[in-house]
Amino acid sequence: MNSLNSAELLDLYQRMLRIRRIEEAIAERYAEQQMRCPTHLCIGEEAIAVGVCAHLTDSDKVFSNHRGHGHYLAKGGSLVGLIAELYGFAEGCCGGRGGSMHLSDLSAGFIASTPIVGGTVPVAAGYAWGEQRRNSKNVVVIFFGDGCFEEGVLHETMNFAVLKQLPLVMVCENNQYSVMTPLYERQPARDIYPIAAAHGLQAVSGDGNKVEQVYALAENAIAAARNGAGPQFLELHTHRWPEHCGPNEDDELGYRFPGELLAWKQRCPLLHTGRTLAEAGVAAEALLDIEQRIGAEIAEAFARALAGQPPELADMERHLYV
Amino acid sequence: MSETLMLSYGAAIREALDDGLNRYPDMLLIGEGVPDPKTIFATTQGLREKYGAERVLDMPLAENGMTGICIGAALAGMRPVLVHQRIDFALLAMDQLVNNAAKWHYMFDGKQSVPLVVRVIIGRGWGQGPQHSQSLQAMFAQVPGLKVVMPTTAGDAYHFLLDAIADDGPVLFVEHRWLHHVIGEVDKQRPAAGLRGAAVLRAGRDISIAAFSHMSIEALKAATVLAEHGIEAEVIDMRCLTPLDVDSVAGSAAKTGLLLVADCAPEMASLGHVLISRLYQRQPNTLKQAPCLVAYPNHPVPTTHFQANHYYPGAERIAEAALELLAQRPLMDTLHRQLQSDLAKDQPDRSFVGPF
Numbered sequence: 001m002n003s004l005n006s007a008e009l010l011d012l013y014q015r016m017l018r019i020r021r022i023e024e025a026i027a028e029r030y031a032e033q034q035m036r037c038p039t040h041l042c043i044g045e046e047a048i049a050v051g052v053c054a055h056l057t058d059s060d061k062v063f064s065n066h067r068g069h070g071h072y073l074a075k076g077g078s079l080v081g082l083i084a085e086l087y088g089f090a091e092g093c094c095g096g097r098g099g100s101m102h103l104s105d106l107s108a109g110f111i112a113s114t115p116i117v118g119g120t121v122p123v124a125a126g127y128a129w130g131e132q133r134r135n136s137k138n139v140v141v142i143f144f145g146d147g148c149f150e151e152g153v154l155h156e157t158m159n160f161a162v163l164k165q166l167p168l169v170m171v172c173e174n175n176q177y178s179v180m181t182p183l184y185e186r187q188p189a190r191d192i193y194p195i196a197a198a199h200g201l202q203a204v205s206g207d208g209n210k211v212e213q214v215y216a217l218a219e220n221a222i223a224a225a226r227n228g229a230g231p232q233f234l235e236l237h238t239h240r241w242p243e244h245c246g247p248n249e250d251d252e253l254g255y256r257f258p259g260e261l262l263a264w265k266q267r268c269p270l271l272h273t274g275r276t277l278a279e280a281g282v283a284a285e286a287l288l289d290i291e292q293r294i295g296a297e298i299a300e301a302f303a304r305a306l307a308g309q310p311p312e313l314a315d316m317e318r319h320l321y322v
Numbered sequence: 323m324s325e326t327l328m329l330s331y332g333a334a335i336r337e338a339l340d341d342g343l344n345r346y347p348d349m350l351l352i353g354e355g356v357p358d359p360k361t362i363f364a365t366t367q368g369l370r371e372k373y374g375a376e377r378v379l380d381m382p383l384a385e386n387g388m389t390g391i392c393i394g395a396a397l398a399g400m401r402p403v404l405v406h407q408r409i410d411f412a413l414l415a416m417d418q419l420v421n422n423a424a425k426w427h428y429m430f431d432g433k434q435s436v437p438l439v440v441r442v443i444i445g446r447g448w449g450q451g452p453q454h455s456q457s458l459q460a461m462f463a464q465v466p467g468l469k470v471v472m473p474t475t476a477g478d479a480y481h482f483l484l485d486a487i488a489d490d491g492p493v494l495f496v497e498h499r500w501l502h503h504v505i506g507e508v509d510k511q512r513p514a515a516g517l518r519g520a521a522v523l524r525a526g527r528d529i530s531i532a533a534f535s536h537m538s539i540e541a542l543k544a545a546t547v548l549a550e551h552g553i554e555a556e557v558i559d560m561r562c563l564t565p566l567d568v569d570s571v572a573g574s575a576a577k578t579g580l581l582l583v584a585d586c587a588p589e590m591a592s593l594g595h596v597l598i599s600r601l602y603q604r605q606p607n608t609l610k611q612a613p614c615l616v617a618y619p620n621h622p623v624p625t626t627h628f629q630a631n632h633y634y635p636g637a638e639r640i641a642e643a644a645l646e647l648l649a650q651r652p653l654m655d656t657l658h659r660q661l662q663s664d665l666a667k668d669q670p671d672r673s674f675v676g677p678f
Contacts, residue, residue: 094429094430094431095431095432097428097429097430097431098429098430098431102429102430104430104431104433104434106433106434111397111434112426112430112434114421114422114429116417116421119390119417119418119421119422120390121390122386122387122388122389122390122391122393122394122418123390123391123393123394123397123418123422124394125390125391125394126390126391126392126393126394126395126396126397126398127394127395127397127398128394129391129394129395129398129400130394130395130396130397130398130399130400131398133348133376133395133400134398134399152386152387153384153386153387153390153417153418155387156382156384156386156387156388157384157387157390157391159382159384159387160381160382160384160387160388160391163382318432319427319428319431319432320427320428320466320467321427321467321469321491322427322435322437322489322490322491
C-alpha cells in the first residue's frame, strides 16, 4: 500500500485494537445492568473510524450516529468520559444525559452523535457551512450507515453540500444491515456511491476492513475537501459482528446467510493488519506490548469512571433553555 | 434618544431583520422566497441587496434538511433565521426541530447551544385551505426546549424578533398573516422583554379576555364596542406561549371574576385549554362563572369561502361570549349589529388598523 510504513501501520493497528478491546470490555460488563442505555457496538468495523480519523486535526469536526463509540474514540474523545456516560454519571461526556447514543467531546472536535437515523447528517453539513463562512481550513466528517442512505434528509443534505461546495466528507459504513434487515430488502441491487456521485459529490468505494485502503481513500477525500474541492463521499464495505443493539452476538437468529458472519470474521480488520505487520517484520512482542498497554488503560478508565457521582436530581431541569 | 416609529407589523419584522443583520455579522436569513420578488410578504424586501447573497438567501425545497443545516450552522457560530411562508411547511422539519434543535442544549449537558430562529406564518382565509392555513403553534409549544412566541403588536414583533435572534436557543416565531398590515408604535429603545410575559393591551374591570395573536385584535374590537355599553373588558395579549404567563391572567381574573379565552387555533389541545386548566387548578374559587373558550372548530378549514366564512370566530363571537358570561344577553343583537363587518370572514378587516 502506498505511503504507509510499518510504524504508521502499527499505529493504526494500535488504534483499532484499542477500540476493539474497549467495546469488548463494555460488552463484558453490560450484563451487570449498571450501564442502562441502549448500546450499539462497532466490533468488526474499527478500520473505518481509524483510517478516516487518522487524517483529521484537532480542529476538524466529526459527527456520528447511534453506533458512535469507534468514531468518538478514533477522534480522540475521552475514554473516561465515554465509560462514565454509559454508567450515567455526572462525569460522563454528556453529564449522563445522553448515554451511548449521544456522545460529545468538543475538546477533541467530536461534536455529536445522535440516534435518529439521518439526524446528524444535515447538522454536519451546516457545521461545514459555518466553517466555510469563517474561511477556516477545517473539514467536517459525518459517519452514517447504509440504512441512512435511504433517508430523504441525506439526499437533501447532499444537494445543498454540492450547491455550496462544503468542506464535508460523508462516510457511508455499508455493513449490509439495518437492525436485522438485509440491504437487498431495502435497496435495489446497485452500489450506493454512484448515487452520491450523481448528486455531484466526488464518490468512491472501498474495503472498509482494510485500514490501509480506508486510510488512502480518506487521505484523498479529506485533502480534497480541505482544499475547496467540495463534498466527498466514501462508501466503505464492512460488517458488524455483535447484535444490532446489545453486548452479544445474535447469529442464531438466522437473519444472515449461513457462514456470512464467519466469512466476515476471517476478514477481521485486526487480523488483516496484524498479518501485514508480521509480513513486514514487526515482531509479535510489539503487538503484545500494545495489548498490555491498552488493557491497563481500560482497567484504569473503568476504575476512574466508576468512581463517578450520580448527577444531582436538582439538575434534571437544567439546560432546558440557554 | 427615543426613536418611536409608526410601522405595520410586517414592516416591523423587516426592520428587525435589517437591524439584526446589521448588528450580528453571523446572522443568516434563509428561506423559500426570502430574496424572490415577493420577499415573504415584503418582510425581507431589500435585504439581499443590502447584505449580500451569502447572508440573505433562498433555499432548496428541503425543509428538514435545511433546518438541520441551519442547526449545524448555529452550532458553528452562525445565527440563522429560517422562514416558512406557512407553518404547514414546518411539519416537514419536525424531526430536526424536535429531536435536534429543541434538545441539543439539554442532551449535550449545556455545552452547546443552537441560536436558531424559525419564522412561521399562520393565517386564515382567502382560500388558503386545509394545508396552507393551519394554526399548529400548540404542537410546537408542547416540545420542551423550543421557545414559542406569537407577538401581536408591531412593537412586540420588532423586539421579539431581535430578542429571538440574540437568544442562544431555538425560537419559533409565529406570525399571523392578518397582523402584517396592522400599524403600531415601535419604540426601538424599549427594554427587551426577554421573550416572556403577557401584555395588557386594554385595562378593564368587568371581564378578562386573554387572547392569542390575531384574536387579541378581535378582542380589542369587541372590547371597544362593549365599552360603549358600559362594559369594560380587560384584554391580555398572550404573546409568549412558552412559558405561558398564567400569573398575569390570574391577577386579572381575580379582579374581574370572569375569564374569556380567545385562541386562534383549533380547540383541541389548544393553548387556550392549557391556560384555562392552569388557572383553574391554581384558583378555582376566584371565577364567578365557568370560563369560556372561543377557538376554531376541530376540522380543517375548507377552501371555499362559502364555508370558510363560517369557520373563524371573530369579534362578534367574543362579544357574544362575553355577554353570556356577564349575563347581559339582551345586548346581543345590538352588539352583533355594531360589530357586523361588511367583509366576509375570510377577508382581512382593515377597519381596525391601530395604532395601539
